[in-house]
Amino acid sequence: MSILLNELSVARQFTSTHSFLQALEVLMQLRQVSESHGHKIECSNAIFNAQATNEASFYEAIQAFQDKNKKRSVMAWITKAVSSWDIGRLHSDDDYLICNEEVVTGTAIGETAYRKFENNESSLVSFTPSDWTISPISVDYYDNNGAIEKSCSIENHWTEKELTDYLESIQVSIQSWEMLDRRMRKECNNICFSEGAFNPLFSHPFMSGAADRICFLLSTLNRMKECYDDSGSRTAEGHQVYQDFFTGKKGGGGRGALFTDSSESEKRCFRDKLTFEKPGTDSETLFCPWHGKIQTPQYRVHFSYPMNAKDLFYVVYIGPKLTV
Numbered sequence: 001m002s003i004l005l006n007e008l009s010v011a012r013q014f015t016s017t018h019s020f021l022q023a024l025e026v027l028m029q030l031r032q033v034s035e036s037h038g039h040k041i042e043c044s045n046a047i048f049n050a051q052a053t054n055e056a057s058f059y060e061a062i063q064a065f066q067d068k069n070k071k072r073s074v075m076a077w078i079t080k081a082v083s084s085w086d087i088g089r090l091h092s093d094d095d096y097l098i099c100n101e102e103v104v105t106g107t108a109i110g111e112t113a114y115r116k117f118e119n120n121e122s123s124l125v126s127f128t129p130s131d132w133t134i135s136p137i138s139v140d141y142y143d144n145n146g147a148i149e150k151s152c153s154i155e156n157h158w159t160e161k162e163l164t165d166y167l168e169s170i171q172v173s174i175q176s177w178e179m180l181d182r183r184m185r186k187e188c189n190n191i192c193f194s195e196g197a198f199n200p201l202f203s204h205p206f207m208s209g210a211a212d213r214i215c216f217l218l219s220t221l222n223r224m225k226e227c228y229d230d231s232g233s234r235t236a237e238g239h240q241v242y243q244d245f246f247t248g249k250k251g252g253g254g255r256g257a258l259f260t261d262s263s264e265s266e267k268r269c270f271r272d273k274l275t276f277e278k279p280g281t282d283s284e285t286l287f288c289p290w291h292g293k294i295q296t297p298q299y300r301v302h303f304s305y306p307m308n309a310k311d312l313f314y315v316v317y318i319g320p321k322l323t324v
């Protein structure tokens with residue numbers, strides 16, 4: 001499954017860099033939805049030169065961010081998205097792809113269509129407002145004789161709810177702890193899991209609600225590991241994740257944090273249980289009192305902490321609460 005950013009949806013429609021940055025915030029929400037379901041957004045490097053306003057390109061408009069951390073975070077994400085495109089691109093400049101009577105060879109629309117022709121599920125995300133707030137989008141592939149050889153319809157997304165509904169509709173639900181193990185190791189590529197991290201779950205009856213909660217916890221940790229700028233400082237997005245899930249202070253609310261440290265008494269009484277073999281080593285250990293919480297049943301996700309930009313981030317235990 002792949003999701004590509006439609007660079008054609010940036011085409012001088014914004015009246016100011018401010019209105020463009022507002023639209024970019026919506027796109028960043030789509031990014032979060034996509035990554036929470038285990039999918040990275042890819043895009044062509046043509047996005048950098050796409051005209052956001054009459055005066056400013058996409059790249060130039062991003063420089064208008066007053067928040068330097070946010071600017072770095074967006075640029076780092078786009079750079080990674082372009083790298084993924086460069087690695088994963090399937091169609092070539094010799095392929096002739098048409099959408100709305102326009103050649104879309106070399107664009108995200110053309111690449112998405114080609115992937116669908118190759119039986120790879122793919123869809124688009126687009127900026128709003130734009131001329132591309134339509135779905136599905138039809139693309140035709142022409143042969144060397146100028147005849148339509150095949151056609152496809154592409155799902156296009158520009159709102160958070162619609163993208164969420166789409167991703168949930170195509171995601172095969174997790175049916176076992178073993179399936180959870182396989183999926184999370186594949187999707188959470190910023191986490192270094194210990195070999196037996198999921199093993200404590202295997203002797204317990206599978207519960208889909210608990211599996212969904214574990215998915216959310218691990219996806220949040222995986223996302224936070226990306227939230228560092230080139231200097232190693234936590235980005236604005238990272239600070240927001242920390243506030244929302246490590247402090248419980250979301251806006252003016254006061255719900256309990258999802259990720260917390262163990263109490264001092266628990267650290268003293270259960271130090272052995274909270275100490276784990278360090279993945280990839282023969283004799284080193286990690287003391288991991290920090291954990292994510294699943295309430296029903298009482299399961300915990302133990303991980304190394306504090307997190308930083310440089311060091312590997314480890315999840316070493318997923319299973320029943322240890323401090324009992």
